Amino acid sequence: MNIKSLTLLIILIVPALCWTQTDFKAKSDSLSFYLSKSQDEANTSDIRLEYAKKAKRVAFDLNDKSLLIQSNLNLSKIYLDIGLKENFLKSSHNNLKLTNKVKDTISTALINKDLGDYYYINTSDSAYYYYNESLKLYRALNDDFNTAVLLLDIAIIQKNEKDFTGSEISSIEGVSLLESLGNDNEVNKKKAFHYNNLGLVFDQLEQYEESIKYFKKSIELIQKLDGENKLALDVLKNNLGLAYRNSKQYDLALLIYRLMLKDDNLIKQDLDFYSLVLDNYAHTLYLSNQHEQLPGLYIKALKAIDTIKPTVYPSIAIHQHLAEYYFKYQQKDSAKYYAYKAKAISEQYHNDDLLKSLLLLSRIEEDSIAVNFFDAYIKLNDSLQKSERKTRNKFTRIRFETKQIEAENAKIAKEKVWLMLLSGILIITAMLLYIIITQRSKNKELELLQQQQAANEEIYNLMLSQQEKIEEARIIEKKRVSQELHDGVLGRLFGTRLSLDSLNMSSSMDAIKTRGQYIDKLKTIEEDIRKVSHELNTDFISGSGFVDIIKTLVDTQTEVYNLQYKFNSDDTINWEDISNKSKIHVYRIVQEALHNIYKHAQASLVDISFELKNDVICLSIKDNGVGFEVDKTKKGIGVKNMNSRIDEIAGTLYIESEKNIGTTIIITIPI
Template identity: 55%
Template sequence: MNIKFYLLLLFCSYASFSQEVINHNLDSIQYYLAKTENTKFSTIDKRLHYANRAKILSKNEQIDSLIVKSYITLSSIYSEKNNNKEFLYYNHNALKLAYKIKDSIALAKVNKNLGYYYYNRVIDSAYYYDDRAEKLFNALKDNYNRAVVLLDIALIQKQEKDLTGSELTSIKGLSLLDKLEETKDVIKYQLHFYNNLGHIFKILEQFDEAIFYYKKSIDKQNEFDSSNKVMLNNLKNNLAVTYKDASQYDYALNQLNEILDNKNLKNERPDFYALVLDNYAHALFLSNNYEKLPNLYLKALKICDSIGVESYTVIINQHLAQYYKSFNKIDSAKHYAYKSKEISEKYSKDDLLRSLLLLSQIEDDSVAVKYYDKYIKLNDSLIKNERATRKKFTRIQYETNQIEQKNKQITRERLWLLIISIILVVTSLLLYIVITQRNKNRQLKFIQQQQEANEEIYNLMLSQNESIEEARTLEKQRISEELHDGVLGRLFGTRLSLDSLNMNNSAEAIKTRSQYIDELKTIEQDIRKVSHELNTDFVSGSGFIDIIKTLVETQTNVYKLEYNLDHDGAIIWDEISNKTKIHIYRIIQESLHNIYKHANASIVDINFKLKNKVICLTITDDGLGFNVNKAKSGIGLKNMNSRIKEIDGTINITSKENVGTTVTIEAPIA
C-alpha cells in the first residue's frame, strides 16, 4: 500500500514538474519572440539570436504554430540583413508548415512576404503570392493587410501596363482603408494609392484626374509627415510633370521652382536635382521660353554623368534632340537622339520606343522609314507582351480562384460528410435505443411472466401447505379424540379396577391384576403407535417435496419417463426461502423438459442432499449425451444459469455421448 502511494506521489510530482517545464518553455518562447520586435534597443544580430532561441525551443516542444512564428520572424530579420537565401529558406519552410497545420494567418503573412520579395525580381511570382495573400487576408477580414497587398498588386499591374486593372485594384484598396480608423499607417497607404492613381491617369492622358489624385497624395503626405521633404518633392515633381503634359506650363514651373528653391537639393539628391532640372528646362521649352536653354539640359546631363546615373540621361538626351530639331540643328539632334537610343537599349523598352520614334522624325526619308518600322515592330511587341502579361495575371487569378473554389467545395463536402455522419450516428443511436428498449421491454415482460409463474408456484405451495395444515389439524383432532375417547377411557377403567383390587391378595385378584397390567402394556403400545404416526406423517417441510413429487410425476408421465426421487430428510424446507424453492422447482422443470427434448432418455434420477449447509441437487438421465465443450448454450440453459445466480449457487453439467448427462446444482442455505 505504501509503495503504491509513493509511486502515485512520484508520478504526480513528475507530471507537475513536466507541466511546469512546458509552461516555462512557452513563456521563454514568447519572451524571445517579443524581444525580436524591439528594434530600438536591440541590434539586428541580437534579435537574430533571440529568434533562433525561439525556434529551437519551439522545435523541442513540437509546437507547430510557434515554429511557424519563429520561421516568419527569422525570415524578416534575414530580409533586413539582405540575406536572400536564408529569407527564402525560412519563408518556404513556414509556408509548408502553415499549410500542414492550416494556419491561415501565417499563410497570409508568408505569401505577403514572398510577394514583396519577388516584386522587383519575378513579376509572375510576385503577382501569384500577392494574389493568394490578398484572398487569405480577405477571408480573415483583415482589411489593413489586404489593402497593403492590393497596393503591391496595383503597382505590378501598372508596371505591366494593365492600367484598368491597376485603377480598379487601387480603388478597392482605398475603399478598404476608408473603413479603418485613420492612423498614420492608414494615411501612408492612402497617399501611395492616390499617387498610383495619379500615374495611371497621367499615362492615360486624363490629366484632370491625374492632377486631382496627385494633389490628394500631397495632402496626405503633409498629414502623415510634413517634415519628409524627399517624399513631398517626389510628389510635387509628379504633379509638375502632369501640369507640363497638360500644357499648364505656369503651374508646372511653379511646382518645379518650389522644389529647386531648396539650395541643398543638389548636394543631398543630385540625381533627383538633375531630373527636376530637366523637367524645368522641358517646361520652358514647351512654353517657348528658350532663354536658359540648352544650358539647363546640359547642366542636368553633366550632373548625371558625374554621379554615374546613365539611365536618367535617356530622357535628357531625348529632350536635347527635340530642342535642336526645333532649331533645325539636325546633326546635334541626331547626336542626342542616337545617344538616347543607345542608352535606352540597356534599360527600358519604353524609352527605346520613344527614341526610335524621335529618330524616325529626325532622320532622312529612307532611314526615317527604317526607324519607324522598328518603332512599329517594337510597339506591337510591347502591346503583345502587355496582353500576354494581362492574360497571365488573369490566368493566375483564375487558377487561384479555382483553387479557392475547390477548397470551398472540399469544405462543403466535408461539412456535408460531417452532417451525414452525424445524422447516421444519431439514427444509429436512436435505432440502438429503440432496439435496446424493445429488448428491455421483452426482458421485463419475460421477468414479469417469470414472476407471475413464481407467484403461481408460490400460491401452489401455499395451497399445498394449507392442505397439509388442514390434514394435520384433522389428524390431530382424530388423535386427540382417539386419545381422549379410547386410550384415556381404557386407562381410567383399568386404574379403577386396579384400585379395587389393590387391597386384595387372593390368587384370583393377582391374576386379574396381571391381566390389567397386560392391558396397560397394550395401551402403552397404542400410545407409542399414535406418537410414531404423529412424528412420521407430519415431518417439517414434507409439503415442498410433495410439490416436487407432483411435478416430477406429472412431467415424467407426459414425457413417458421412469423416475427415481430421493431426498435427504435433514433438509428443513420450511426454513429455506421461497425464492430458493421456486428457482429449484423451475430448474427441475427445465431439466426434465431438456431431457425430453434432447436426450431421448428412459430414466431420470433426482437426488437431494445436504452438505455443509448447501443443498446439492443432482439430475441424471441415461440419454444420448453430448459434447459439453461444443454444444451451444440455449435459452433453457441460460435461464437455469440466471436462476442459479439469483440464489448465489453454482451449476455443473457433465455428459458422455451414448451414456447420459448429469446436472449438479449447489444452492447455499441463506
C-alpha cells in the same frame, strides 16, 4: 511507496526538472540575443548573418516550430539584404514548406509577400503570383490592413504592365478596406499610396481631372502624417505637376516645380530625384514655348545625374528631351547624339523608353535609316503589346483561378453544411432508433419479468395449495388420534378404573389375581398412549410438500417429453428452512433443465436427486443423451436463465458433459 522512497524520488526528479527549465530559459534567452544582434544594422553583414544562423540553430535545438519559422524568416531577410539571392530563395521555400506543414497561416502569408517583393523588380508575373497567394491568406484571416497592403503591391504591378482597369479595381478595393480601419498613421499612409497609384493610372488613361483629384487626396493625407515624409510628399507633388503638364495646365505645373526647386534640401536629399524634377520643369517650359532657359536646364539636370552615374534610368528622359529640343532647332548632330545616347541607355532598362527612343530616331534620321528605326519601332511595339496582353491574361488567369478556388471552397463549405445537416439527421435518427429498440428491449424484459412473476406466483400458489393439503392432513390425523384417545384409550381406562374400584375392598386370591390382570391391562394401555404420543410428536408429512411439487413437475414433464426418470430426495432436508424465493428458483431450474434435455440431449433417461451435504443442498440432474463439448459450445438462453437464477440464490452451477455418454448438471444451494 514508503516515505523514504518518495523522498529519494523527489530528490532525483526535482533537480532534473529545474535543470530542464533552466536550460530551456538559457536557450530562449540566447535565441532572443542572437535575433536582436542579427537585426542590428550597426553590425556588419557577416556578423548579422552569423548571429542569424546561430539563432536558427538554437531554435532547432529547442524543437519549437514557431521559433524555427521566426528564425528562418529573419535569416531569409538577411540573405536578401546582403545580396545572397539563391540562399534567400532556398531558405524561403524551405520555410514555406514548414509553415504549410504546421498550418501557420500568418507566417505563410508573410513568406509569400517576401517572395513577391523579391520578384517585383524583374519578374512581374512571379511577383504577382506570390502577392496573390499572400493576399488569399490575409483575406482568409480577415486582416483588412495587410490585405490592403497586398492590393497596393498588386495594383502597382498591374499599372506597370498596363492592366489599368485591374489596377484601378485593386486600389479602389484597398482604399475601401482602409476606410473601415480609422485614421491610424500607417492606414492613412497606405491609403495615400493607393490614391497616388490611382492618380498614375488615370494619368495613363488620359483622364487628367481624375488623376489630379487623386494626387491631391494623396498629398492631403501625407501632409497629415506624423514623422518625416518630405520625400514622399515631393514625389506626389512631382506626379501632380506631370498631371497638370499632360493636361496642358502648364502654369500650374510650373508653379509646383518652381516651389520644389526653391527648396535647397532637394538636391541634398536625393540627387536622382532633383535631376528628375529639374528635367520635368525644363520640359514643361519647352512644351509651353518658354525656351529662354533651354537647353541650359536640361544640361544642368544631366550634369547633376552624371555626377552619380551617367547611365542611370532617369537620364534616359533627359537625353530624349535634349534630342527633341535640338531637333526642333535643326541641330541634327546634337539631336542624333542625345537620341542615340537615350536609345543605348534605354536598352538596359525599360522597353517603353526604348520604344520612345526608336520613334525619336525614326524622326531625326533620314531615308533608309529612319525607315529601319520605324520598322524596329513597329516590331517592338507589336512585341510589347503581345507581351502586355500575355501578362494581363496571366494576371486574369491567376485571378480566375483564385475566384475558382474561392468558388470551390464556397461549394465545399456548402457541401460541409449539408453533410453536417445530413449527419445530424442520421445521428438523431440513429438515436431515435436506439431509443425505440432499447425501449422495446426493456418492454420485452419487463414482459418476461411479468411472465416470470406470474409463473413464480403460480408455483407459490401451488406450494400454498400443497401446504393447505398438508395442514388438512394434519387436522384429520389429529382428529383421528383424538377419537382414538377418547373412544379407545379413555374408554378402556374408565372400564378398568370401575373394575378396580369394585375389587378394591376384597382381599381374596381371586381378587388379587384379577387386580393383577387389570394392572397388566393398564400397562398395555400405557404402551398404546406412548405410541399415540410418539405419532403425535413425529410430523409424518414434514417437508413432503415441496418435494411432492417437484416430483409432480418431473412426472408431468417426463411424460410429455417421453422420458424415463429416477427421482430421489434426501429426507434429512428440511424444506421448511428454505425461503420461498429459493424454492421457486429451484423449481424453475429443474423445469428449464428438463426442457433443455428434451430439446438438445436426445436422452431416454433422466436421474434427478437432492442431497444435503454440510448445510448445502446439492441438486443433480443427469441424462444419458448425446452430450456436448462444454468449452466450445456457446451458452444458450436456457443456461443463461439458469445462471441468473443461481446468482439470485447465491448458489453455484457446474456442467459436465461427454459426447455419446451424457450430461450432468450439479447445482448447489446454501441453506
